[in-house]
Amino acid sequence: MTDTASHQTIVPLIGAWALNACSAEEEALVEAHLDTCAACAREARLLRETAADLAGPPLRRPAGALTRLLTAAHGRRPPAAVTPTYAAPYAAQVAALDLLLSDLGAGDWERIAAEEMSVRDLVAHLAATDGLVAAALGVPVQPPSAPGEKPADRTAAVLRLERGRPAEQTRRAWRDQADAVCRSLVRHPSTATVYLGLSLALADALAARAFETWIHGEDIAGALGRAYVLPLPEHLRPMADLAARVLPAVMSRRVAAPHDRFVRLRLTGDGGGTWTVPLDPAATAGATVRPAAEITLGVVEFCRLAAARCDPELVGAEVRGDTALAREFLAAAPAMAPVP
Known part of the structure; x- marks a missing residue:
């Protein structure tokens, strides 16, 4: 099996392919895989047929529609926070996950997503480890974090707090803290040290947080039966x-x-x-x-x-x-x- 044929690489792209929304490179990857995988080919065919049924006759886009759409989108969820270049992957993954979480129902938050943790628990876990970065940068966190606190202990403390709150409040607290971290980075050298179970330079700590946010974003998307966009190269x-x-x-x-x-x-x-x-x-x-x-x-x-x-x-x-x-x-x- 090659990476081109990997289900984990291709499956998230099939929906976009059915809507003709893939790049040329992604389209080539999907079509090469469909030639060798009957299950994915069947799903792709059904999705494309459904898209065609729903399309209806073409409509002329009203004047100013794109501007209104972008304004509404920004009003629905905040864009990625402005931050130094080395933290851009983290800011982007936070924004991507926040978009996925933006319209969940009560039952969605309780779906098991990874490691016997629900969707809400995973968001709280991300907030907990992000909180170690926040505390190192002087950003206030709740509950307060002790110097040298281990990620597992921090997660346990945040879970105790968040399980007594509405899930949407957990989401807002996670996002607000992440944005505060991004804003605070302009005052700190990228070589500052953060303890995340081991000591990491600040730039590496933010790469690690981007990595885990992406992976848990995919975990949550899988639990919800939704696609998740890969990070930029x-x-x-x-x-x-x-x-x-x-x-x-x-x-x-x-x-x-x-x-x-x-x-x-x-x-x-x-x-x-x-x-x-x-x-x-x-x-x-x-x-x-x-x-x-x-x-x-x-x-x-x-x-x-x-x-x-x-x-x-x-x-x-x-x-x-x-x-x-x-x-x-x-x-x-x-x-x-x-x-x-």
């Missing part, structure tokens, strides 16, 4: 880069010795890149390092693997060199999910 890149830099600490604990080896990780697709990953966190990969194994897979699939959202045995990876090491490496990657 320029937003995917810092998420993938952070995961690649965390990998050595994970591999040193989970991959068998010797640890004086390297794995070259090639992530394809917009936002991807190439990293030479040491199995020893103390090692550095020089320009002349020869990797023991090379792994190539799509950047989106790698990010979902790092988030423990896909089976390492089923990812569409191409492997060269030490196959056993490469498979061990892929099997260990989901251990990054709790970090942070």
Whole structure:
């Protein structure tokens, strides 16, 4: 299986494809997959037929309609907060998730979305970990956060607070806090340190928050039976880069010795890149390092693997060199999910 054929990559695009709303690249990916997957082809055909039935005769767009539509959209939900460039992926993912949450019914909030947590619990969990960043930046948080507080303890405290409130209030508190974080960043150097279970530079902490917000956004969308938009390529890149830099600490604990080896990780697709990953966190990969194994897979699939959202045995990876090491490496990657 290749990344092009990955259900996790293609399924969110099928609805847009049926409405002729995909980019040329996305359309090519979907159609290549439909040629080889009967289940997705059947769903795509039904969606396109339904879209055609609902379309009706073409209408002339009234004068000023686009302006009124954009004004109404901004009135319905706030756009992404203005923030430094390094935090743009986080601001964008907050805005995307907030849009998804904007019209949920009471029953939707209680659907189980991930790790036995409901949709509301996941939003509270995001607010809890975001709150550690907020507190480090001097932004007031509720309940107050103690220095060095662990993410799990913070989540427990916020869940106790939010489960006594209406779900919509939980959503507003999460969004308001996220926007306050974004606004406060202009006063802080990107190298400031934030503790999220481990110490991270502020820019890395915001990449980690963008990553988790995206993944839990997909969890919530899946629980609701809705599509979720992938991050922009320029937003995917810092998420993938952070995961690649965390990998050595994970591999040193989970991959068998010797640890004086390297794995070259090639992530394809917009936002991807190439990293030479040491199995020893103390090692550095020089320009002349020869990797023991090379792994190539799509950047989106790698990010979902790092988030423990896909089976390492089923990812569409191409492997060269030490196959056993490469498979061990892929099997260990989901251990990054709790970090942070």
